[in-house]
Each structure stands twice: as C-alpha cells, then as structure tokens.
Amino acid sequence: MRIAFIGGGHMTTSLVGGLRARGAAPTDLTVADPVATQRERLQFDFGVHASGDNAAAVRDADLVVLAVKPQDMAAAAASIAAELARRRRVVASVAAGIRIGDLARWLGRGTPIVRTMPNRPALIGAGVTAACAGAGVGPADRAAVERVLSAAGSVVWLADEAHMDAVTAVSGSGPAYFFLLIEALEDAGKALGLPPATARHLAVHTALGAGRMAAEGSEPPATLREQVTSRGGTTAAALAVLERADVRGIFAEAIAAAARRSAELADQYGEK
Numbered sequence: 001m002r003i004a005f006i007g008g009g010h011m012t013t014s015l016v017g018g019l020r021a022r023g024a025a026p027t028d029l030t031v032a033d034p035v036a037t038q039r040e041r042l043q044f045d046f047g048v049h050a051s052g053d054n055a056a057a058v059r060d061a062d063l064v065v066l067a068v069k070p071q072d073m074a075a076a077a078a079s080i081a082a083e084l085a086r087r088r089r090v091v092a093s094v095a096a097g098i099r100i101g102d103l104a105r106w107l108g109r110g111t112p113i114v115r116t117m118p119n120r121p122a123l124i125g126a127g128v129t130a131a132c133a134g135a136g137v138g139p140a141d142r143a144a145v146e147r148v149l150s151a152a153g154s155v156v157w158l159a160d161e162a163h164m165d166a167v168t169a170v171s172g173s174g175p176a177y178f179f180l181l182i183e184a185l186e187d188a189g190k191a192l193g194l195p196p197a198t199a200r201h202l203a204v205h206t207a208l209g210a211g212r213m214a215a216e217g218s219e220p221p222a223t224l225r226e227q228v229t230s231r232g233g234t235t236a237a238a239l240a241v242l243e244r245a246d247v248r249g250i251f252a253e254a255i256a257a258a259a260r261r262s263a264e265l266a267d268q269y270g271e272k
C-alpha cells in the first residue's frame with residue numbers, strides 16, 4: 001500500500017516513524033510539505049520520498065493522510081482535489097475539528113473519507129485515535145486506515161461523527177488533564193518537603209503505573225481505586241477531600257466545556 005501524507009509536521013513524523021519501525025518500505029511512503037527543511041529531515045530520518053507538490057505526492061498513492069493544521073485544511077484539500085477525481089482513493093484526516101461534510105466539499109463528493117482524532121502521545125507511539133468513516137468507505141479502506149493509525153497507538157471506531165466533539169474533549173484534550181494532575185501531585189509533594197526531583201519522579205511514575213494498570217488489567221478503574229483505598233487509611237483521607245470538593249463534577253464541567261469549544265471550532269473552520 002502506497003501512502004501519501006500531506007503536511008510533514010509532528011503527526012506525520014510520528015506516523016511515518018511508526019510505520020517504518022513496523023517494516024513499511026520507505027518507497028511506499030511519500031510526504032508533501034512546503035518547507036524544504038521539513039522535507040529534508042523526513043528524507044534523512046526515514047528515507048521516504050518528500051515533495052513540495054501535493055498533487056504529485058498523491059498521484060500514485062492508494063491512501064492519502066491529511067495532516068495539516070485545521071486552518072490549512074481547505075487549501076491542502078483543494079490542492080489534491082483534481083488528482084483525487086482521476087481515481088478512487090481513501091483519504092484520512094487527522095485534523096481536529098474538520099468535519100467529513102466539509103472535507104467532502106473540498107475534496108470532491110465521491111471521495112471516501114475517514115475523519116480521525118489522534119492525541120498527543122501519538123508522538124511517542126502511545127496515542128489513542130478515534131476514527132469515523134464517511135459514506136463509501138469499505139472494510140478494506142478501514143483496515144488500511146487502521147494500519148496507518150495504529151503506528152501511533154490504539155484505534156477506536158465511532159459509528160456516529162457527532163461523537164467527535166466528545167472524543168476531542170476526552171482523549172484529544174485529555175493528556176493535558178493528566179499533565180495538570182501530575183503537576184499538582186509534584187507541587188503537593190514539594191510542599192510536604194520532598195526534594196523537587198523526587199517529587200517529580202514519584203508523580204510521573206505513579207501516573208504511568210496507574211495508567212498501565214488501568215490499560216493492561218481487566219478490572220475497571222473504580223475497582224482498582226477501591227483496591228488501594230482501605231477504610232480509615234491514607235488514600236481514603238485524600239479521596240474524601242477530593243469528593244467533598246466535587247472533583248467529578250468539576251471534571252464533567254471541564255470536559256463539557258471542551259466539547260462545546262470543539263463544536264464551535266468545527267463551525268468556524270467549515271460550514272455550519
């Protein structure tokens with residue numbers, strides 16, 4: 001499968017890096033980016049073909065990945081529309097807040113489109129991406145897109161594009177909530193007298209261990225929490241403070257705000 005990436009920034013770098021690490025041939029991967037230094041870096045690091053011409057980059061591709069910033073998406077899509085009209089190819093977008101309907105308008109109505117929402121840990125292969133298929137996307141197209149996305153982490157499919165705003169709020173913005181929690185844990189450790197480096201190490205590795213237990217085991221997070229909370233113990237004392245402050249309500253409100261903002265941005269980039 002030959003894959004063309006439009007935009008050679010962070011997201012493309014992680015997808016191309018992941019695909020190469022999994023044995024994809026460099027000759028099957030082409031990246032288009034307007035910046036020469038960006039192209040040289042990708043050529044040097046991964047041996048892939050890099051071009052300054054978007055239409056030329058997609059000409060021989062079986063799958064196209066659009067990986068430009070949301071505000072650049074209309075122009076990037078328009079630059080390959082004529083080429084896509086010549087032959088059927090599936091197009092996957094990784095841009096936050098760009099709807100399938102808008103992509104179809106820019107790329108041509110017949111183009112099979114998959115809208116995806118990766119998150120930041122994709123840059124180290126530990127991301128989670130939600131994907132939603134538009135009209136005309138078949139099982140083989142889905143499998144091809146999933147193969148590319150899984151180079152950056154796990155993939156979940158959504159049946160309803162309307163859920164993309166919730167996905168953006170939960171997993172797209174989600175790493176920031178965990179970074180905030182790590183910061184708070186580190187600061188609290190320092191306030192209790194721990195050396196700064198020790199406080200950071202404890203906070204970061206506690207987050208990592210808890211995440212791995214939640215991901216790798218079969219127990220739901222609530223059970224894992226109960227298992228580390230003995231009655232009258234230290235964890236119970238901390239959780240009582242968090243529950244009294246309605247930490248769950250605060251998170252619900254914060255994530256609802258992110259979902260509303262996601263919908264607003266999609267309106268701004270495309271047609272309402």
Ligand SMILES: NC(=O)c1ccc[n+]([C@@H]2O[C@H](COP(=O)([O-])OP(=O)(O)OC[C@H]3O[C@@H](n4cnc5c(N)ncnc54)[C@H](OP(=O)(O)O)[C@@H]3O)[C@@H](O)[C@H]2O)c1
Nearest residue numbers: 007008009010011067068069070072076094095096118120
């Ligand atoms: N990075 C993340 O953590 C993350 C997470 C989730 C989703 N995403 C999504 O992934 C997409 C890409 O993000 P990124 O972080 O990889 O961005 P990035 O590092 O800025 O890369 C985008 C690249 O595309 C180039 N470009 C701009 N217009 C173009 C055009 N018309 N044709 C070809 N290339 C063009 C840019 O060049 P210039 O610099 O000259 O503009 C830049 O090199 C975004 O839509 C974002 O929403 C990113």
